[in-house]
Amino acid sequence: MSSLARDAAAFKSALHRQDYTSWHSQPPPLQQQQQQPAPESTDVSSKSKKKHVVYSQPADTGSGTNVNTQLVYVVNHLKSTGNPTRLQDLAILTNTPIDTDAVLLEKFKAHDRVLYDPKTDLYSYRHDYNVRNKAALLTEIQRQTRKGGGLSVRTLKESWKEAPQAIEELENEGEVYVTRTLKDGQMRMVFWNEVKPDEESGGMPVEKEFNDLWHSLHVPNDVDLLKQLASEGLQATAAETIIPKTGAGKKKGKRTAPRHRQVRITNTHLKGQIDLSRDYVAPGAK
Template sequence: MSGRDAAAFNSSIQRQEFSGFRASDKLASPPPTNGESSKKKRPKQNIVYSQPADTGTGVDINTQIVYAVDHLKKNGNPVRLEDLAIITGTPLLTNQALFDRFRAHDRVIHDPNTDLYSYKHDFNARSKATLLTDIQRHTKRGGGIAVRTLRESWKDAPSAIEELEAEGEVLVTRTQKDQAMRMVFWNEIKPIEGTGGMPVEKEFRDLWHSLKVPPDADILRSLASEGLQATNSEKLIPKAGVNKKKGKKLAPRYRPVRLTNVHLKGDIDLSKDYAPSSSK
């Protein structure tokens, strides 16, 4: 074999080894199975960017006071200042400005004898008798009390209200959906025999609810047969001097005074006041 033929043979061997290496390299990595892609998928993160993250009490004094006072309200029992600072994560022990504003809060009560702090509720009832007193006092001032407000100050208030309702001491309004207690009022007319306040018998209640309101045409016909007529709804009289379109006040209109006693013209000056003056 000549030197030229030997060089051609060696170059062909090298090409075959190179092509075989590339083919084996491709077969070394198995093809993706089960429909998986060769690209790595990024893990999904369930983050709601429209809601701010809860970073605790923060560094603002107003936010820290809200956290501390809200804990007093939810706790319901007096607590030490040290425990309140640890639970809420607020620097009540180290920040003098925060402590002063916390002590001056209108909903914070400090007991100097025990050095405990508690929340000041609108009502401080702790028994059925004191609860009835608060309801009676509030009703006399012209309104009822929300049951939710009483429950915040005393957790057993709803059960006490139900007992007072069964005894006829209070009147309770309820929601139409689930009949939950909403407002409570003091019952001024007690259910006593002979004085009123007793529940109406079921027979009369059924008779009352069985009554049907007649149509408007029949009502008008009945009124006309008795010589009566339906009253019209009261119409609002617009205020004088106000322009409805532009909202501008108009100048007052002066109308001429009409004199009726014309037969006295020339003898008496009707523009003067002839009332006799009181003599001293």
């Protein structure tokens, strides 16, 4: 075999061993993947995600970060609790710096609904009525009724959660009167029943016979009522007559005749020559 033939055979064998696939279509080795940076599209997506994150918003603590908002939150929690509470417990339960923030603590102590007991170092909410049992509730209802009014059941419930149940018991015992809403029958106002349902107080219910007699009576109409009063020598009460005002009968736009006022004569030197009491009109004047 000539040298030219040997070179041709070696070239063909080299061509068979060569890999013609592009290196772009083949994934790089694992080590090269770890060393290569992430694609640019991934960086863009991550940057776009970071743009949507708002870092200026505080964490949602439930009580806000404003001092006045935190004050309202703490006072409302103290109101709903109904029991004296330590300052540290209020800070934990409300998630507010009430025990460390001097401004918040000063506003809290100065609140008109906050009561502080220096002996026990406890804070409590000052309700409109200090009632904690059925007897104290009845005493408060009696005091308010003597002043000429009743008590709101909602306000009493805020002072004492068991107030509605106690009011129902007092109503069944005949101690109080309760007004209710027409829509759902919920209790609205409560009044003290001064006349008890017993013989001594005179609050016994009227017998059925008298109730039937009362409801059997019918009020006659106006014409028959006047006739019946006249037959008994009576008359209906006259209604109060309304006296019209002076300017009530005048019509708008209607002018009244001018009044002639007495003229004071000052030209006394012409007296006897010209009648000054007459109005002189020049000839030809309209």
